[in-house]
Amino acid sequence: MKIIGIDPGLRNMGWGIVITDGPRLRHVANGIVHSSGDELGPRLAVLYRGLCAVIAEHAPDMAAVEQTFVNKDAVGTLKLGQARGIALLSVAEAGLSIGEYAPNAIKKTVVGVGHAGKEQIQHMVRFMLPGVQLTGPDAADALAVAICHAHHVQGRTLKIKAQA
Amino acid sequence: MKIIGIDPGLRNMGWGIVITDGPRLRHVANGIVHSSGDELGPRLAVLYRGLCAVIAEHAPDMAAVEQTFVNKDAVGTLKLGQARGIALLSVAEAGLSIGEYAPNAIKKTVVGVGHAGKEQIQHMVRFMLPGVQLTGPDAADALAVAICHAHHVQGRTLKIKAQA
Numbered sequence: 001m002k003i004i005g006i007d008p009g010l011r012n013m014g015w016g017i018v019i020t021d022g023p024r025l026r027h028v029a030n031g032i033v034h035s036s037g038d039e040l041g042p043r044l045a046v047l048y049r050g051l052c053a054v055i056a057e058h059a060p061d062m063a064a065v066e067q068t069f070v071n072k073d074a075v076g077t078l079k080l081g082q083a084r085g086i087a088l089l090s091v092a093e094a095g096l097s098i099g100e101y102a103p104n105a106i107k108k109t110v111v112g113v114g115h116a117g118k119e120q121i122q123h124m125v126r127f128m129l130p131g132v133q134l135t136g137p138d139a140a141d142a143l144a145v146a147i148c149h150a151h152h153v154q155g156r157t158l159k160i161k162a163q164a
Numbered sequence: 165m166k167i168i169g170i171d172p173g174l175r176n177m178g179w180g181i182v183i184t185d186g187p188r189l190r191h192v193a194n195g196i197v198h199s200s201g202d203e204l205g206p207r208l209a210v211l212y213r214g215l216c217a218v219i220a221e222h223a224p225d226m227a228a229v230e231q232t233f234v235n236k237d238a239v240g241t242l243k244l245g246q247a248r249g250i251a252l253l254s255v256a257e258a259g260l261s262i263g264e265y266a267p268n269a270i271k272k273t274v275v276g277v278g279h280a281g282k283e284q285i286q287h288m289v290r291f292m293l294p295g296v297q298l299t300g301p302d303a304a305d306a307l308a309v310a311i312c313h314a315h316h317v318q319g320r321t322l323k324i325k326a327q328a
Contacts, residue, residue: 078242088208
């Protein structure tokens with residue numbers, strides 16, 4: 001099962017792809033789709049095309065998207081919402097089922113605690129996916145989302161097997 | 165000049181198209197793209213495809229999108245942001261320039277005051293576009309955005325002509 005994880009952002013849309021092989025996890029690729037400039041429409045188009053290209057190249061079976069942190073800054077929330085809409089659209093257009101995980105749930109799965117720093121996440125992603133070259137913190141976060149989804153899917157599969 | 169106006173919403177994405185003919189304004193079409201269900205990704209895909217179909221059918225020259233009202237409810241702001249991202253993407257993908265207007269600016273242009281109710285907007289849209297059949301309040305709001313953009317563009321054109 002190939003899973004794409006996405007960490008939504010208007011400036012940097014992080015993405016990371018892993019494959020589950022029974023209980024094992026293998027890294028496939030990770031990267032960032034970057035957008036800049038004053039005009040929001042063309043920026044969203046750059047993010048959309050970038051993600052669509054990644055999905056077309058790697059053909060994942062499932063997707064997982066980080067639930068945007070709803071902060072006190074309404075303008076920031078709106079910007080993030082717009083980027084998140086693009087992330088969800090790109091995977092929905094590819095017909096993928098989408099898992100959504102809150103940042104704390106992702107950290108708990110990958111690091112073991114709900115409140116972990118960026119460095120700790122990168123450290124654990126490197127540990128879980130030996131030999132991985134991280135494009136940056138946003139790509140590491142995206143791989144963490146993919147790992148989180150893989151654990152949930154594997155957990156479900158193991159339960160189903162135990163019941164059978 | 166054919167202008168599409170969009171009033172972004174996750175449940176109802178209002179759209180309306182007008183043509184400017186010198187200082188005159190003519191109605192072309194208006195409608196709503198509706199999405200429902202629990203899964204956000206497929207809902208955003210429905211909105212995106214719906215708007216792309218409208219743009220493909222009517223081939224507008226310019227677009228105008230209502231600036232989302234950033235309210236105190238962060239979850240609502242995030243939802244609206246996601247829908248707004250889809251609206252901006254659909255017009256950017258069609259290569260249209262995008263005007264963005266705050267609700268108050270739209271009301272001021274169409275009704276004359278910044279704080280007007282839905283009924284007042286519908287009344288003025290009907291007055292400015294004689295014979296128009298409104299699909300609903302969201303479509304009326306979308307036509308109001310298009311009218312607002314038309315006035316701004318015509319204002320610019322008149323100024324350029326006066327300077328020439």
